[in-house]
Amino acid sequence: MSEKTMEFKTELSQLLHLITHSLYSHREVFLRELISNACDAIDKIRFESLTDTALLDGDNDWKITLSADKEAKTLTVSDNGIGMDEAALIQHLGTIAHSGTKAFLARLQESGAKDNPELIGQFGVGFYSSFMVADRVTVESRMHGKEASCWSSEGTGSFTVSEGTRTTRGTSVTLHLKEDAAEYLEEYRLHSLVKKFSDFVEHPVVMLSTEKDEESGEEKAKEDVLNTRKAIWLRNKSEITTEEYSEFYKHISHDFSDPAEVIHYNAEGAIEFKALLFIPEKKPFDMMMSNEPKAHLNLYVQRVFISNEFENLLPSYLRFVKGVVDAADLPLNVSREILQENPQLDKIRRNLTGRILKTLGEMKLKSYDKYLTFYAEFGPMLKEGLQNDFENREKIADLLLFETTATEAGKMRSLADCVESMKEGQEEIIYLAAEHRGIAESSPFLEGFKADGKEVVFFLDPIDEFVMPQLGEYKGKKFKAANKGDMGDAEALKDEKKKFEGFLGFVKEKLSGVKEVRLSTRLKESPACLVGDEYSMSPHIEAMMRRMGQPVPEMERVLELNPSHPVVEAVKAMYEADKENPKLSESVELLRDLAHVAEGSKVENPAAFATRIAALMARDLNAD
Ligand code: ADP
Numbered sequence: 001m002s003e004k005t006m007e008f009k010t011e012l013s014q015l016l017h018l019i020t021h022s023l024y025s026h027r028e029v030f031l032r033e034l035i036s037n038a039c040d041a042i043d044k045i046r047f048e049s050l051t052d053t054a055l056l057d058g059d060n061d062w063k064i065t066l067s068a069d070k071e072a073k074t075l076t077v078s079d080n081g082i083g084m085d086e087a088a089l090i091q092h093l094g095t096i097a098h099s100g101t102k103a104f105l106a107r108l109q110e111s112g113a114k115d116n117p118e119l120i121g122q123f124g125v126g127f128y129s130s131f132m133v134a135d136r137v138t139v140e141s142r143m144h145g146k147e148a149s150c151w152s153s154e155g156t157g158s159f160t161v162s163e164g165t166r167t168t169r170g171t172s173v174t175l176h177l178k179e180d181a182a183e184y185l186e187e188y189r190l191h192s193l194v195k196k197f198s199d200f201v202e203h204p205v206v207m208l209s210t211e212k213d214e215e216s217g218e219e220k221a222k223e224d225v226l227n228t229r230k231a232i233w234l235r236n237k238s239e240i241t242t243e244e245y246s247e248f249y250k251h252i253s254h255d256f257s258d259p260a261e262v263i264h265y266n267a268e269g270a271i272e273f274k275a276l277l278f279i280p281e282k283k284p285f286d287m288m289m290s291n292e293p294k295a296h297l298n299l300y301v302q303r304v305f306i307s308n309e310f311e312n313l314l315p316s317y318l319r320f321v322k323g324v325v326d327a328a329d330l331p332l333n334v335s336r337e338i339l340q341e342n343p344q345l346d347k348i349r350r351n352l353t354g355r356i357l358k359t360l361g362e363m364k365l366k367s368y369d370k371y372l373t374f375y376a377e378f379g380p381m382l383k384e385g386l387q388n389d390f391e392n393r394e395k396i397a398d399l400l401l402f403e404t405t406a407t408e409a410g411k412m413r414s415l416a417d418c419v420e421s422m423k424e425g426q427e428e429i430i431y432l433a434a435e436h437r438g439i440a441e442s443s444p445f446l447e448g449f450k451a452d453g454k455e456v457v458f459f460l461d462p463i464d465e466f467v468m469p470q471l472g473e474y475k476g477k478k479f480k481a482a483n484k485g486d487m488g489d490a491e492a493l494k495d496e497k498k499k500f501e502g503f504l505g506f507v508k509e510k511l512s513g514v515k516e517v518r519l520s521t522r523l524k525e526s527p528a529c530l531v532g533d534e535y536s537m538s539p540h541i542e543a544m545m546r547r548m549g550q551p552v553p554e555m556e557r558v559l560e561l562n563p564s565h566p567v568v569e570a571v572k573a574m575y576e577a578d579k580e581n582p583k584l585s586e587s588v589e590l591l592r593d594l595a596h597v598a599e600g601s602k603v604e605n606p607a608a609f610a611t612r613i614a615a616l617m618a619r620d621l622n623a624d
Contacts (some may be wrong), residue, residue: 003162005304006094008153014342016128027132027181031190032197033076034173036251037127038064039201041081042172043305045144048082049051050304052226053146057169064201066183066194066226067208075184078172086161088152093127093139093161101322126254127173131155133184134175140164141171147181179358195225197247200228201443227250231303233276233324237264247276252298253322257281259373263323263359277323277356279363283377294391296333297352300326312345317396320378325352350391357395364399372412376400379461383505384587386467396589397474403458405446409437410572419475426454428480431468433459433538444480444526451524483599486535487521496563501571504561508554513556513604527565528595530557539601559592586612 008016014574049055049611065078086093089106110374130137135154141164142148147166154420166172167263175184183189187207194205207229210219232240232248236264259278277297296319298308301324314321330344331423339345360382363373375382385396401412406421418429434440440458449456459465469479496519523529532538537545545552561568571587590612593603602611 004161005088005158008094008099009157012443017130018288027129028184028193029131029197029256030129030175031077031184031193032251033129033254033490034124035134035194035198035201035205036254037063038077038081038171039198039203041079041083042203042473045080045082045083045169046304047306051065057144062203064203064537065206065208066190068187068190069239070185073177073182074174075177075190075280076172076174078170080168080170083146083169083171084139084141084149085143085146086142086149089141089149089161091155094152103477124142128155129174130175133177133181135178138174138176139164139171140174142166142169143393144169152380163310170188173528175476191224191226198251199227199228199233200248201251202231202305231300231326233264233274233326234303240264245276245278248276249322252324253278253280255282257506259322260370261359261363263355265355267343267348267351271327271351272329273325273327273348273351275323275325275352275355279319279356280322281373281376281377285321298319298324299330300324301330301533302326302328306330306339310340310345312340313352313386314356315349315353315389317381317383317388318353318383320456321356347605352576353392353527357392357399359400361395372401375399375412380463382459383463383467386471393471394474397471402464403437403440403460405441405456405458406452409441413487415457415474418457419477421445421455422477423453429457429474430454430458430480430482431459431464432482433465435540435600436460439540442598443600444523444595444598447524447526448487449482449523457507462541462544469535472586479532480520481532481538482527483538484532484536486531492521493519494565498565500561500572500616505573505577506589507559507561507591511559513554514559514592515556516558518558518560519563523560523562524566525565526594526598527562528591529560529598530592530595532562539599559595561591 042064045055046060046062049060058279059080062080065076067076067078068074069076097346106266126618137153137155139151141151142149148166149245149413150162150164152162153159175183187209190207190548198205204225207226209222209224212218212220213220222457232244242258242262245262245264249259249262258281260281263277263279265273266272296308296310297313299306299313313325325342325348327348330339330342360371360374363374379400382396382399386393389396396414401414402418403409403412404418406418407413415429423576432440432443434443435461437458440460442447445455459468469481471479473479500519504519505516510516511517520529530539532555537552538559540553542555563569567587568591571584571591574581574587590609593609596603597609
């Protein structure tokens with residue numbers, strides 16, 4: 001095989017530039033990333049060899065070795081893991097697996113992220129962090145039964161692949177260190193970094209060096225194990241420091257920030273396992289770019305890493321949680337597919353879910369500000385649980401926060417608080433879905449509730465209107481939309497109804513697309529509003545779906561008129577005086593248009609609406 005030169009994807013070279021320049025003060029993390037990768041590669045081959053021992057090539061003395069060559073100014077991190085063939089080298093190191101790289105770069109640029117390690121850290125820079133300390137990186141790798149291959153790059157525009165020289169299975173990453181990175185040739189420095197970042201790594205991280213034999217005076221090889229290798233999740237909680245938890249979290253998540261919450265416990269009884277879970281502070285990169293990523297934790301069976309690809313270890317709405325589960329009772333050498341079906345996993349999932357929801361509840365209670373930050377990031381994800389996790393719906397609902405007529409703009413409160421402060425006799429939680437607080441607050445639909453002193457909960461996240469009503473009820477109170485359904489106060493309008501009968505029929509006839517015209521008890525100050533069926537979509541959701549190109553069936557709504565509003569009274573008087581008056585149909589249409597405008601929707605014919613309003617203004621101003 002001759003040497004091939006290939007281009008990085010454009011976004012990748014931009015990203016490499018950013019990584020090498022912006023994360024400078026954090027550059028020592030390159031070692032953590034390389035050791036993590038080596039560790040993953042060992043875990044992979046170890047797992048696969050459980051069912052096919054031939055893959056081992058007789059080498060299962062798992063270890064990660066570091067060797068520094070002071071003359072050549074190189075540092076090599078080597079493993080006897082699964083290895084990569086040429087195709088894998090090109091695929092894994094030549095392209096970035098993330099689909100949203102471009103969007104991510106745009107975001108970075110926008111936030112002026114010259115030095116924004118947190119944001120870049122969320123991207124999971126992994127292998128590429130090597131270029132912070134090296135001006136050339138060479139990767140020699142070999143897979144079981146394949147030829148050795150070599151990948152090399154200066155981290156600028158291109159990389160080369162060629163035949164490799166490695167004779168055993170595994171990967172060696174050699175960093176040709178930059179002038180100012182000579183410190184990473186020093187044993188003590190490497191030792192302290194391994195202690196700091198990777199002490200708990202399960203496989204030995206070994207420093208290779210030479211020393212003089214005292215007797216013969218000859219140089220001989222020396223191996224020092226740098227890490228204590230104590231799986232952190234197996235250790236006693238009281239012995240683990242916050243820093244150790246943080247480093248472990250960063251090791252498994254590739255995040256740069258500390259976790260918001262650590263959950264570490266042993267489950268005993270019907271099912272035994274140990275869990276170490278982390279609730280992140282911010283959304284990791286894969287979640288910023290898409291809502292699709294699946295939930296996965298690292299599953300171990302008695303310290304042997306099995307997989308991080310089991311989706312049923314956690315429900316998908318908790319996919320923000322990172323961590324490790326070590327189960328004692330699961331079978332070890334079966335395929336992932338068979339394990340996936342194991343009923344024990346179900347029990348573990350329920351237990352983990354309960355624990356996570358409980359922790360979030362405590363966080364909300366005890367560290368409300370921290371909870372607010374969490375909620376801003378992951379609240380919408382939690383809400384998905386209302387749909388998918390029937391068993392825990394009430395507990396999830398306890399965790400939700402909303403703006404309401406009783407909160408200042410931007411402040412939120414829980415549904416429990418709303419129920420608590422209800423007046424006696426109120427049987428429903430009243431909500432109004434709107435695009436933003438401003439529209440919600442000035443909505444005519446609030447008028448009646450305000451007059452009655454009832455709190456209205458604002459659903460400002462588009463998902464709210466879909467998922468919240470599915471809850472059915474909360475603490476015995478049903479959900480009721482302020483802008484849907486009949487208010488059922490027929491008695492109050494008995495007298496008016498008679499007076500308005502003919503007029504309402506006339507209005508209905510004049511307006512197409514209106515299902516019914518009736519008198520309103522919910523309006524106090526506005527003349528008219530449009531009301532949907534109990535289970536219909538709110539107009540702003542309808543508009544949003546249309547914008548996204550979703551088919552939305554035409555839904556006719558009911559026009560409600562406020563019988564005590566002077567405009568409604570005047571139009572009715574006009575109708576009684578002369579049904580043929582051309583101004584009459586114009587005014588009826590205007591009433592409908594006003595209802596559209598007040599709820600934040602578009603009027604059917606904006607130009608005609610504008611002309612009518614202009615004519616009215618002219619008349620009014622001339623009269624002054
Ligand atoms: P991540 O580890 O987050 O997936 P990296 O950029 O660090 O991202 O690595 C990209 C991919 O390259 C890894 O997912 C893995 O498939 C492969 N890889 C990296 N280092 C090794 C290694 N030492 N042995 C085998 N494969 C590796």
